[in-house]
Amino acid sequence: MSEVISKIKVATVWLDGCSGCHMSFLDMDERLLELGSQFDLVYSPLVDFKVYPESVDVALVEGAISSVEDEHKIHHIRKHTNFLIAMGDCAVTGNVPSMRNPFGPDEILDRAYQENVSLQAQIPCVIVPALLETVRPVHEFVKVDMYLPGCPPSADTFYTVLSDLLAGRTPDIASLTRFGA
């Protein structure tokens, strides 16, 4: 992460999350412009690129791995990313999506698509990706380089962590944020 000539290529991704971490990221407000002078957002739900680039320097991954699609995506992301940050409690611990784990996907799908539906009750299987047996944090599938707990991590936390990383410093995560922050 010491490129002086070209800007750092940053990507953000949301998997099974609520996008709250992205909202908190945007809450950095004008500080985004300051940081933005040092990095290029090469892939994100916030911008228009459709394809994950061949080589990303830093990826901020929000959300847990709940479906076959999430699993496929995270492996692809890891393969094309240098430094992967698990952003927010969902990515770090499973958090709210993982509350379905004690019940299992069948019971959940039944309640959502059969019991509570009055017309044409059926469990979707076209286009909608299959649910994994349990919702798991990102690090159970790929190597994670940094963990940023919080629900969401505050804008201040994002600013400090990203400033540190861009300057080549190692931030002290535990002093900035915690589970459920």
Place this chain on the structure above:
Amino acid sequence: MTPQTVIEQISKSGLRGRGGGGYPTGLKWGTVSKAVGAQKYVICNGDEGDPGAFMDRSVLESDPQRVIEGMAIAAYAVGATKGYIYVRAEYPLAVTRMTASLQQARRRGLLGNNICGTTFAFDIEIRLGAGAFVCGEETALIASIEGLRGQPRPRPPYPAVSGLWGCPTLINNVETFANIAPIIRKGAEWYAAIGTEKSKGTKVFALTGKITNTGLVEIPMGMTLREIIFGIGGGVPNERKFKAVQTGGPSGGCIPEAHLDLPISYEALIEVGSMMGSGGMIVMDDTSCMVNVARFFMEFCMTESCGKCIPCRAGTAQMFNLLTKICDGKASHADLDLLVDLCDVVKNTSLCGLGMTAPNPVLSTLRYFKHEYMEHIEHQHCRAGVCACGSKSAEELAVAEVTA
């Protein structure tokens, strides 16, 4: 003999606790004797919980008087007036026979007030266990007798100073008490002449598993494992090959062929990564999977954990899941690293011996049979043909090695 003389004799004999701890018996008796307390107790630990162990059962069933005599001598030596025999409820015959023996002893003036016409008074009550391995741990056993949940307590304070109802309590294993009368009758020198320098006397082992002659063997300390297994035991049957001998039950470890000429003693067994334990000795051949053996003992510790402390309660469950993953051929190297780390944490932070020794079978099998773990992880191969991951033929393995 004065109480002090009795303690001296026991100390000189070199007798060490036969329940597994190997603590010098004379030293323990001396501590209880010196402890301050108006009331002292003697407890016999008959909660033999190791799977496959039945040494204490045979003594309680067939020679209960030996235990009563040992306890009475101990009570005389330390100044106790009340004793308890804590027997696991799974030994009903032992309970029946011990109850009868106690009644006979009382009728003959060998228990109760004025024993043998002296001022010495001592009586014994039987208490039953309720199916908890953890109640073999002395402080959990004491809690059980007190009518509380069978959970261990932090030590210090040790039972010798503050035990049953806060009183100085001598607690020894059945086999330890069974050794007392012969030592007093024949003298400490006779006993100390048997065995090795630091492990005196004889030990009873329950020889089981893949062995021709199964049963209980009482051997002098210092006899080698080879003499026991291939001599007395008659070797491994069905022309199968010896692989390892497991000693010490769920707290112990597996000893491979290379150490078969080890003279049995407390120290020697610890040095090779196992322990004496209460005397379980399970022989394994090439149809035993060492990873599955570790998993079996971990499952035992997990289901017997009392749940008081976090490392044992949650740690044994996590370790069991990791071992199952390895057996199923679904584990990675990272899983093995995590297992080893958990072994270290659970071993050093658990509250009692159950948790502290639960990692031993894993650590021991990793020490001598790491290749079996690797075969499960890297090639989904169980050479003994036991595990769910299946086995591969020699040709398949050769191909896997090349392409790895």
Place this chain on the structure above:
Amino acid sequence: MSVAVDVKTLVIDGINVSARADQTVLEVAQEHNIQIPTLCHLEGLTDVGACRMCLVEVKNSPKLFPSCVLKVEEGMEVTTASDRLKHYRQTILELLFAERNHICSVCVANGHCELQSTAQSQGLTHVRLPYRNPSLPVDASNERFVADHNRCILCTRCVRVCAEIEGAHVWDVMGRGIDCMVIADLHQPWGESSCTRCGKCVQVCPTGALSDKSKLGSDHPKYPEFLPYLNMMREGR
């Protein structure tokens, strides 16, 4: 009334300290602002040495000892923080987080939880161990309080406060090992038990396992400081 008190001198983290003979290492450390993490300890309740967070190293002993029950001894040399102890404390916390369902973001104790704050103070940012996700009940039968077993860490503070301080002994532990559960009376719904509704257990519970129904969201700070005060007042009688 004058009672001769035996005084001991010892060293904690290189600092020379003096203590009464009946004090524990934890008490003396706290007097000198040396922070040792705890979970099952609470001033005013009998210590059980169960959580293993307060383990300390003692010179010349290979074993670790729980400082909440370890009585001081003359010349003792104690280390309360080391890389090894830090690793053990973090792993114990990881074991807890993975044991049951601890979802901080939606919990009534978010921001007022000792499990959460201890994790932060010990530098824990993720859990290496796989989450077990057991299926555990929520008991809302008590008209004033809720017992959510997903959040319980089995510290047994509730058991001890109800038995030792309130005297009702409603709470106790059922089962063994990983299947342990805190139960009311003989495994009855809390609302139908001999509970006196005093609320002490709610105040001493370190997590959101026991909570007050009248609290909104996670605005549920707890005040267990009443305990030593209550004990002191009772002693005077």
